[in-house]
Amino acid sequence: MKVVIIGGDAAGMSAAMQVVRNDEQAEVTVLEKGSYYSYAQCGLPYFIGGLVEDSGDLIARSRDTFREKHGIDARIYHEVTELDPENKVVKGDNLETGEPFEMTYDKCLVATGASPIFPPFDGNDLEGIHVLKTIPDAKKIVEDMNEQVTQVTVIGGGYIGLEVAENFVEKGMSVRLIDLAERVGTVYDKEISEKIEKVAKKQGIELVLNESVESFEGDQRVEEIKTDKGSYQTDMAVVAIGVKPNTSFLKNADVHLHQTGAMIVNSYMETNVKDLYAAGDCATQYHRIKEKNDYIPLGTHANKQGRVAGSNIAGVTKTFQGIVGTSIMKFFELTVAKTGLSEKEAEDLNIPFQSILFEGHTHAGYYPNSEKILFKMMKHKSNGQLLGVQAVGRDGVDKRIDVAATALYHNMTISDLENLDLSYAPPYNGVWDPLQQAARRL
Known part of the structure; x- marks a missing residue:
């Protein structure tokens, strides 16, 4: 059985390990767009803050471990651009050589994760503007924090925005946080988020709420951020306003998608397309309290869903029991x-x-x-x-x-x-x- 897994992080590699453990004859190929396998995305803010000194500490298992110890054909810089479920063909580009590739499969798992939302603000190509989702993203931010950078602006008051803001403060930066909402931490009720806001102000974070970013200004590097209500000087900016599932390459695959763009899966991690599975931040999660499919991309869900998908691909029946939004x-x-x-x-x-x-x-x-x-x-x-x-x-x-x-x-x-x-x-x-x-x- 030829198994192709698209994506080499939590869901993808949890699945790959279940396949090789339960079916020794399976040929497992993993196609990863980047260069890192199985790393802790949730630890990235703490690498920026210096609490995690070496980004290598965030890697759970190296690519070589998967290849040499477990016999998984773990490839890097392989970006999938098209999926043809009818003919069971995956197509894409080798980003190192520039050459296209095609690969057939018997069963395929999409575990492509999600990417940071980065709106088309004017000036968003200026130097000093960052997102945070991968180890290279975090390294770029750390490399950019030189002695000239003293004022940092974080756009977005959710989990990542707040954690990044905290770690910039720990590095001695002057931090501003801009959010379109009227309060930070809107996943929580007002009484809880008020506590977050109080501590943010106590720590010297400037909160700019109810304002929408319109553009970045500067010569080559960002120097100013303009909103619908004002302008703010800055030496660096981190955009952390959420993520979107990496599913755009499925446009011709007739896969049912959630309103968020995530692939809709059942409890076996199957999509509506035969022999095509999905897991992790590119897939839905069934919410046990809402009693409906939801999209709450977290590493805990990705690891669980990956294990379930891999087991079912290998013929060992397992089901994902859903989430409660923790x-x-x-x-x-x-x-x-x-x-x-x-x-x-x-x-x-x-x-x-x-x-x-x-x-x-x-x-x-x-x-x-x-x-x-x-x-x-x-x-x-x-x-x-x-x-x-x-x-x-x-x-x-x-x-x-x-x-x-x-x-x-x-x-x-x-x-x-x-x-x-x-x-x-x-x-x-x-x-x-x-x-x-x-x-x-x-």
Whole structure:
């Protein structure tokens, strides 16, 4: 069996390993547009900030490991430009030689990931303007941070924008963050994002909200950013306003696409086209609470979906059980996390809900260094099903959000959550976990 995998990062290589482990006779070829295999994209902001000193530390497995140890034909600089599912042919270009290539397959997995959205702003070809998605992107930013660069502007107040802003501050830069929205961290409800905004200002980040970038100005290098309301001097800019699935090469393949451009897959990672699979940031994820396909591109999903796809390609039946919308981030001293639905998501889905804000503590108040955690919890108005939890604090947030994610996965009610047998000792918790206290109040 000839298996062609397009894309050599999390989903692609998780799948490749499952194929070779379950079918020793399979011929597996991976076509990677860049030069890096299996690297930790989520670690890139911390390479910029210097917390990760060597970009090589972000590589989980090298290309040579896949080739020599596992017998995978892992190619680099091979960009796929066309897929012909009817004839089972992949076409593209070797970016090193400039030569075109064609390859037949029995089964094919698309794991092309996503690319940063980079609108056609006037002047976006000036030097000093960056995006962040790959190790080369991060290296360019680090190389560009010379002694003349003191003012950095980050465009976008989502996860990547906030993490990049934090790491520029850690490097001693003066940081400005511009966002079209009225607040940063809009994936969270207002009460949670207000905490992020407060810390951003405390750390000296200039927040420019409700403004739309229109152009970059400068001679050869960016010197100024113009919005619909003003202009701002800058020495460097990082655009971090989201990503889009890398699926444009499928225009003639008759593959069903989600409204975001992601490939629609079933629980086996199959598309609507025979013997064509998709996984990772170019594919949809079934949302267990929304009960519909969603697009939340994260490394956790990519690895899981890749394993499922590879197993099924090799003839070992597995299914992807879906997501509940769990995410977490560090922002200076804060940990901010979410699982399930936000109020906006519930409103968009016409789900009747009730919510509560509750401030609890990480552990027993009499034990030293107890910290506050702010919770936002939602339940279904009629049946009491837990719908979502958001939390922000200095410590203990990760533990609670993972308990909540487990409860959501199993469709638990508020009462079920209150009755969980959670661990207690004064250094770790109170006799009532704050998550359960919030549930009781709700």
